[in-house]
Amino acid sequence: MNVQTAPREALPEARREAQEAETPTALVERLARAGRAAQIQLARLSDAQKAAALRSAAQALRDAAPEVLAANARDIAAAESNGLTSALLDRLRLDSKRLDSVADAVAQVAELPDPVGQMIDSSTRPNGLVLQRLRVPIGLIGIIYESRPNVTADAAALCFRSGNAVLLRGGSEAVQSNRAIHAALVRGLVAAGAPADAVQLVPVQDRAVVGAMLTAAGLIDMIVPRGGKSLVARVQADARVPVLAHLDGICHTYIHAAADPAMAREVTLNAKMRRTGICGAMETLLLDAQFPENQAVITPLLDAGCEVRGDARAQALDPRILPASAQDWDTEYLEAILSVAVVDGLDAALDHIARHSSHHTDAIITADETAAERFLREVDSAIVMVNASTQFADGGEFGLGAEIGIATGRLHARGPVALEGLTTYKWQVRGTGQVRP
């Protein structure tokens, strides 16, 4: 297979039609095999070659701004005539400034350290065998996403930087934008000597392709869904390929009796209100009955326009607090709504979190080190925090660079997943003729 062919957009019409007559399963298999072949070539590129190819892709994306913006305008026009909500239109819309940010993000990924080849550990056995564990790419990553066209570039860049081929399947609302962005990226990568099929976009919008990707065990090594809860739930329910994702971010902040009042107030307000729509936003506040300043924590939230839903004891703090239903404790609002419970001590807080946490990010505010350490140890979440805002749950804030997502599963990678999470390892063993006794 010649992996240096032009990207899909340039295929002759006859071949395009033949493609479209394929079953979704056959299409995914063909794309996956092409991706796997390209990945083998990609794995032979050096760190510097991969970085140069990404810089070239970023430049190609900038050069393609007129085409990408025109394609995006067609998507927007179609979306408007289909009556999409203004929130969806906003996610879909690109302008020069946003497109510059997308290209900048690709160029920034080029500057991140290449995880491939990093040594995890090494040892020399008594018989002289030298063992090393080295990071290697996972292989072919499938990305299934919705209407944000920037994911096309972000996910492609992260997968490419870590030596993985990627198969992108974006939402139908963004089909024109995604094709234009993909074509530009591949033009840039190929110009720098990278294999075109390292970054593939599924060329048809048939929804059955998603199902075929989810069941392509052995062909696709990992699926990362990027989008709303219904997409993630569908992917988790149907996938036979391993999935890296989080379904919910029901993040808790527990104000311990020994919390500093000013810190409790400021961190709580930030955790809820800085940006309400991100997965690290606090959704439930647990107030210790022994904390003397509970009202002072709640008032600024209400004053800032947050709807607060509380249990009976929380409601007693302020007449503006609405009653919480049982469902509130398991709800990720992603907006300016907060559930608040008053709890009797650390054990009750740990118990509430164990029952309702989505294992994403949970925090305690306390000046009591013993309580802090117990919280850190016993809360079973990907990220546990002391005296900090849950809004820090982010690969960039963790110093990892851009992230492909946040994972709340237990295997492979947990919390913010960046380049390292897109690698696995191999054992290299060097001997001098050793045989096993």
Added chain:
Amino acid sequence: MNVQTAPREALPEARREAQEAETPTALVERLARAGRAAQIQLARLSDAQKAAALRSAAQALRDAAPEVLAANARDIAAAESNGLTSALLDRLRLDSKRLDSVADAVAQVAELPDPVGQMIDSSTRPNGLVLQRLRVPIGLIGIIYESRPNVTADAAALCFRSGNAVLLRGGSEAVQSNRAIHAALVRGLVAAGAPADAVQLVPVQDRAVVGAMLTAAGLIDMIVPRGGKSLVARVQADARVPVLAHLDGICHTYIHAAADPAMAREVTLNAKMRRTGICGAMETLLLDAQFPENQAVITPLLDAGCEVRGDARAQALDPRILPASAQDWDTEYLEAILSVAVVDGLDAALDHIARHSSHHTDAIITADETAAERFLREVDSAIVMVNASTQFADGGEFGLGAEIGIATGRLHARGPVALEGLTTYKWQVRGTGQVRP
């Protein structure tokens, strides 16, 4: 739930019957919930407490030798009357010496370092947040195995040492032996203050329980199948829970043109004939057409009683070599049979391995460092070796202690999986009131 109850064997008959009336799904859910509750208690035990509990379990197993051997005798009698093969009978059979080894293995796991709480990395962000990644248990591990009763003890010890609860489902041939071993282990663990339900044995032999375990996503965190290829294939095909396993160990040794002849001969003989039934045994030998001593490598294998199946050029080396069929290149013999191909150079060897490897263990024998490094880099297997016998593919030989298995998948853990592979990690973040700008 009181996790300090006596093990299943001691349950009153009425409750036993009630259990047996449960659907397999309800049974697995009940056991899994009990296991998860016990795991939370287990996670609170210190390293020293876990080690002491395992030593107590090993002693309890030694003390229970009469019961265990009597139970095993009943299994053997049933197996004989059911006409099991002598190989299966041998796997099933325990005697005092074998039972001592099983107890020793449990005691040895107690002496392995506890991976839980180990710090993977840490950093301090410019805003003063301190981030640490610490190893934590995965949660509840399901082990599905066949007729070897020692797996009951080995798997229980490894899961327990790493802070995981375990749900064991052994083969029906070993049901009496497994129950006796399990009862003894739990007696020892409980006597040392550990929760009984940390180690559970599925109390019924209904085959539908296996299906219920494989689909218990969210209740069981990982499944490890231990047994033959048909078991592993079934588990991999049906599981919705992540599986750590290898299906095949089609291990290759490639004798490069620049190999040392004596080393090539000795390593090859060891890789095939030391023990033919283990997954790290060589199944395919690739001889470089330019290596001058190919005959000297093959002759000792034939003389040792190995059946050799070769391609046309290999057959020319010795009249005793039988013709290989296309299927031979994809066959894990696990006995004294070897497929041999003559290849033209490193590229042809890499190509053969890429097409036929099971991604387990592959080795090159060469004195040429450039060839060695290319082989190590380009062969996509969990373990790649230079100048060593593939029979070293083993957690003990790698210095990891006992292994739960060898994994050929790409995610989470690859190659020999020991205690570390039974952990995941959490991020602990310590702040002083930081909010995200």
